[in-house]
Structure formats: C-alpha cells, structure tokens
Amino acid sequence: MLLRLRIALPDRPGSLGQVTRALGSAGADITQVIVLDRGDGRALDDFTVYWPDAAPREYLVHALESVEGVRIDGIWATREAPGTYPELEILKFLTTAGDRALATLIDSMPVLFSADWAAAATEKLPRSVVYSSWRAPADVPLPDDTPARPTAGTLPSGLHVITAPLPPLALSIMLARAEGPGFHRNEVHRLTRILEIFLMLPAIERGADRAFRKMSAQRL
Structure with a gap:
C-alpha cells in the first residue's frame, strides 16, 4: 500500500x-x-x-x-500515485465533463490531497449537500459560515478540513482528512489554484444550476 x-x-x-x-x-x-x-x-x-x-x-x-x-x-x-501529475489529468477531464464537472471535481479531491472525502453544499440556509464523494458521511459537518477564501482547520471531533467558497455557484466545498496531520498551507494554496481554474471552465455555472434544479425536484 x-x-x-x-x-x-x-x-x-x-x-x-x-x-x-x-x-x-x-x-x-x-x-x-x-x-x-x-x-x-x-x-x-x-x-x-x-x-x-x-x-x-x-x-x-x-x-x-x-x-x-x-x-x-x-x-x-494515500491514493495519489507518485511521479504523476494528477491535477493536470483532472483538469483535462473537467474540460469535457459538462454537467458532471462539479461531481468530477468532488470525486477527485480526496485522491489529489490524500484525504478521505469531499462534499459540495449550498451556502444559503438551510444548507444542503449537492454532491459528496463516496466516503463522505451521511451527515456532513457543514460549518455555519463559509470563509471568504479556502481555510484549513480541525473540528472538535479531530477531523481535519479545508472549507472553501465557490461564489459564482453559491456553493461551498469541504475536503476532509480523518487520518494524518492537518492540511498544510501549501495544500490550501494548491486547492485554491485548482478551484480558480475550475471556475474558469465553460458550462460550470450551467451544470451547477441543473444540479440545483434536480435537487429541488427530488424534494417535491
């Protein structure tokens, strides 16, 4: 391993x-x-x-x-294979993912950062999880407030997290690591750069809008 x-x-x-x-x-x-x-x-x-x-x-x-x-x-x-450039591979996939761009990003983040899970949620209360990776808990511990920029911290439970806003999409994301050390500032900076590029990709906002509509329809 x-x-x-x-x-x-x-x-x-x-x-x-x-x-x-x-x-x-x-x-x-x-x-x-x-x-x-x-x-x-x-x-x-x-x-x-x-x-x-x-x-x-x-x-x-x-x-x-x-x-x-x-x-x-x-x-x-960790699942991050050494000697590779996973960010480049993921960004390549995102350019052609269409409506699944957000889901592709969330699914890839635990691998990119040797973490356990990731999730995206609405910023407005009551907050709802839009998409989460397969190891995310049923009850994602979303913070009350989303920081203005990607921020690392450790919850009272001992869970290490990075919380980051996606302002154009009215979403925030959470990346979590239960095992190992807290996220280093270099990891926070790396995630910041990935999100900046992600938000520049075409059709990102359209895909997020469809995800919102699908979630709303499931509640009715």
Missing part, C-alpha cells in the same frame, strides 16, 4: 540521508519526497512510500525515532 509520511527534520547536511536510511531499514520503499517548508533550521517534508500491507506502521515510527531531531507529524494512507 501507499503511505504518506509528514516528517519534520533538522535542515542540515545528512539529515535527509539519515531519514531515508531509517525508512529503508524498516522496509519502506521511498517513491517521492516533497519539501513543504524550510526555515529556522528545520524542514518539513512529505514522503510517499510503498509499505507492505501486513506490516505494522509502528515499525516506521520506531525507525524514525532513532534519528535525532526528527518529529513525525503524521502517517496515513
């Missing part, structure tokens, strides 16, 4: 090599490393590794704890 590891480590020569050796000795096959942050003598990296399905993740924890100065922020499952 694929795992994502968010690791903070000293930003000095040799530290990354120590981490990769520790992961290799534990049996992990490293396929990708992404630097999220650097500053004040520290670095924050996301590692993607292949890990045997039956092997306990504690082996990874023990191996990393042997490296001085390392902090593990999270270990969680």
Whole structure:
C-alpha cells in the first residue's frame, strides 16, 4: 500500500540521508519526497512510500525515532500515485465533463490531497449537500459560515478540513482528512489554484444550476 509520511527534520547536511536510511531499514520503499517548508533550521517534508500491507506502521515510527531531531507529524494512507501529475489529468477531464464537472471535481479531491472525502453544499440556509464523494458521511459537518477564501482547520471531533467558497455557484466545498496531520498551507494554496481554474471552465455555472434544479425536484 501507499503511505504518506509528514516528517519534520533538522535542515542540515545528512539529515535527509539519515531519514531515508531509517525508512529503508524498516522496509519502506521511498517513491517521492516533497519539501513543504524550510526555515529556522528545520524542514518539513512529505514522503510517499510503498509499505507492505501486513506490516505494522509502528515499525516506521520506531525507525524514525532513532534519528535525532526528527518529529513525525503524521502517517496515513494515500491514493495519489507518485511521479504523476494528477491535477493536470483532472483538469483535462473537467474540460469535457459538462454537467458532471462539479461531481468530477468532488470525486477527485480526496485522491489529489490524500484525504478521505469531499462534499459540495449550498451556502444559503438551510444548507444542503449537492454532491459528496463516496466516503463522505451521511451527515456532513457543514460549518455555519463559509470563509471568504479556502481555510484549513480541525473540528472538535479531530477531523481535519479545508472549507472553501465557490461564489459564482453559491456553493461551498469541504475536503476532509480523518487520518494524518492537518492540511498544510501549501495544500490550501494548491486547492485554491485548482478551484480558480475550475471556475474558469465553460458550462460550470450551467451544470451547477441543473444540479440545483434536480435537487429541488427530488424534494417535491
């Protein structure tokens, strides 16, 4: 299986090599490393590794704890294949998705961000879910207010979320991760850029309008 590891480590020569050796000795096959942050003598990296399905993740924890100065922020499952450009693939699909553009976006977001589920809902009260991905709960924990821009946070339940407005569509979306760390600001920025491009695509507003009408008809 694929795992994502968010690791903070000293930003000095040799530290990354120590981490990769520790992961290799534990049996992990490293396929990708992404630097999220650097500053004040520290670095924050996301590692993607292949890990045997039956092997306990504690082996990874023990191996990393042997490296001085390392902090593990999270270990969680991911479906984002390393070495690919999933944003480009999804945006390509969206250009031809027509009325299903919104549904295609929502279905793709958990994969793009190594998250659990996503949902789109109306902004006006009473709020209603227009579309949700297959792992979304029956009762999506929608916030009372939608932020003016994509914003990350953690709910009292421990669920990590990004909430973002789609003003032209009178919708907001929620992306949720139950396992692993909270969403990093780089992930928030990445989502912001994807949504900006999404809203520029032709027929997006027409497709959302049809979704509203379909939802209203089902209530009657």
